[in-house]
Amino acid sequence: MKNLAGLMKQASQMQARMEEVQTSLANLTVEGQSGAGLVKIALSGKGEMRSVTIDPKLAEPGEVEMLQDLILAAFADARVKSEAAAAEEMRKVTGGLDLPAGLKLPF
Template structure:
């Protein structure tokens, strides 16, 4: 099927699939680290928001409630960082397609 201006729908769909696959690969490669409590708790996370590591300063282990709060804060910050990185990669890729910002 030809579109006005000579565009080929099948070629466009193939290009979109390739870009989507590349984007998924780039998101999978994201690695972030977030800390709380002045570095007493550090959470590492990948692009799929899977926790890949937690480091807890032994001094933080004495107060369970405070430790819980710091782990939660570090985890939430790591999720925010993954979302920011994902958004940047998506915007960069969609910008290369000439699509208007905010379309996706």
Template sequence: MIPGGGNMQQIMKQVQKMQKNVAKAQEEIAKMTVEGTAGGGTVKVVVTGDRRVTAVTLAPEVVDPEDIEMLQDLIVAAISDGMKKAEELAEAEMKKVLPGGLPSFPGLF
């Protein structure tokens, strides 16, 4: 018989439950969206919680054939803003599932 075997089973059940909760949270996060913007809202991107860009919207006044570099910079800035917001969203949602971070199991980890 393994000493503390009952405890180990309890810990394994907790770990499995935690894994299930994390997987469910990740699925929900992937469905969520945030909007990144640049140029005072003239460039907008939609980013999912799992950091996929799903849409880019450009205001007509930001499209200047004489200044393509500015438009490129604004698109990059809007994507960066969206990615940052998506990361913050994912972190906030995961904290709901793991409020104290990963639990510690003395003597195990």
């Protein structure tokens, strides 16, 4: 019974640490870019868009379609970086153990 209590205590500590990481990820900012930096998008560590920066030379009427494509590409780049940062922070908490997304401890 002593081991079970210790295990539950560890699980509770891990959950508290995971909640700290989630807060830290909300404060993290990652930037994705496309078109050699002509379009930049900043996301939180949770994937929420914070800002879009567009080089003024892309605002020409004939460049709108390219601008739309670059925004999508910059968002995809930022999203990949955001997910990688979140996964790395979670690995630190779990000691390298990959847990399913959204798993809350204790069970």
